Amino acid sequence: MVSRIGKEIEISPVELGSQIAKKVKINLASGTPDPKKMPVREIKEAYAEVIDEFGPKVLFYPGAGGQEELIKEIEVNFLPLLGLSKQKNEKIVVTSGAQHAMELLGKYFLENDIVAVENPTFIETFNALKLRSSSTVPISLKSDGIDVDELEMLLKIVKINLLYVIPNCHNPAGVNMSEYKRKRLVELAELYDFYIIEDDPYRPIAGSVPQPIKNFDKSGRVIYVSSFSKIIAPGLRVGFILAREDISNKISLLEQLDFSTSTINQYVVARLIKKGLLNEKSKELYAYYKGKMKVLIDSLKEKRMDKFNESMCGFFLLLDLEKDSWNVFHKAVEKGLSFVPAKPFFLRGGDTMARLSISVATHDEIIEGVKLLYESVKSV
Incomplete structure (x- = not known):
């Protein structure tokens, strides 16, 4: 049973x-x-520094949505590295990596709804959405990203709730989505009333790539997901979501249910950002x-x-x-x-x-x- x-x-x-x-x-x-x-050396030093500075505070239960110190560092010093800026009606939610973010987003958005994804897609993050959806629809992946014409043909006959894409250094295909397609996806989301999850953990190590899909978003249709796993270390399990405030507030409450994002690791990542290591x-x-x-x-x-x-x-x-x-x-x-x-x-x-x-x-x-x-x- x-x-x-x-x-x-x-x-x-x-x-x-x-x-x-x-x-x-x-x-x-x-x-x-x-x-x-x-x-490793810098991480070890950061642990010592935050314990010396904040004492037992870094060992408390984490607050809902993330520690203020980390959220501030992401907003001021990490989003610019990603080519992003937080809008007034948006909020950052800290998660235990991108995988955790996908799990939370699946819980929030899906209850036997239809999800569209690139074909192929990253199976491990996609599973969090697949297991909560009624059906998943594959859209062909080209050398410059998702086939937007095929997607639009689908949207004319099928109502989807979410589109999941990996625009940079695609896993598993290694391709980058063109800027034209990034703009077009936002236009389609507005026209056909769905949300886009932009899974972007590789941007910090991607070199010169088009600006995030999120930058073309004017009404909160795009939920941006990132992680520190590729640029620092995956075992720290720290990532974040940038989304419209009403969405982020609910995601924060869902994140609090499992208290999974380590308090001390959030302080450590904040310290590494502040020291300029990621740049x-x-x-x-x-x-x-x-x-x-x-x-x-x-x-x-x-x-x-x-x-x-x-x-x-x-x-x-x-x-x-x-x-x-x-x-x-x-x-x-x-x-x-x-x-x-x-x-x-x-x-x-x-x-x-x-x-x-x-x-x-x-x-x-x-x-x-x-x-x-x-x-x-x-x-x-």
Whole structure:
């Protein structure tokens, strides 16, 4: 006797790939940032500083919606890095990362409603919406983002409540949405009465990308979600939502139900923002991961495994193996390689697709991983 969600929830391919990656030599599966680039020393110093300055206060229960110190630092010093500014009728809500934000938004917006998503989409964040919706509709993803013409054709016949998009460094496809499409999405939201969730955790390490969809929003149709996981460390579990005040107030109450966002971690992130660490790391991390991605792309082309859109930024590249990706995956694991079979990222198609990640692998491991992948494809 369990709920529908209890029956439907399953292990994600990302979690499966990551579990197996711990047992093999080469990890092209993980989505965690490179541990070598996590500012461990600065984080350690920040913990000591906030405890010395604020004492037991940093160990209290967190307040609803986030600590004032962190909200202020996000507004004053982090939103400008993202190319955003908070409007008078908007409010920031601190969450335990982007994943938690999606869970809260699903609770607030959905009760057997229809959700539209890019095809493919990021399965782990999308599941929070899928499990609370009556149906989910896939919209094709192009090299410049979601197919807005296909979306509009759908909207003429189907009433949706939410559209979920990843505009920068798309996970798993690695593409960036064009500015034209960002503007068009807001126009469609106004015309057809739906909300847009803009999931944007990679912008701090994305380099030069078009301005956020949120910037074109004049009536609160866009809910912006971000995270500090990619630029600081995912284990701190700190992210935030920027939304119209009436929405944010309700999300704050939902966030308070689980008290999940660590008080001391909020103070630590606030201190790191205040000290200018995030501005320093932004350009450095973009160049670092871009260099790794070039190694992956060059290695794939050398093996003539060239059925992919070149990833623009972030950690991921979506490759068509032209064979069942699960069969290739099992062969690869035998050879000491883990990646993520990408079929579950697709609501339509995707049987031969693989998500490759450059986040934790070294240059030599990426080259060797492609060699093992090539051999695995040939052996299927």
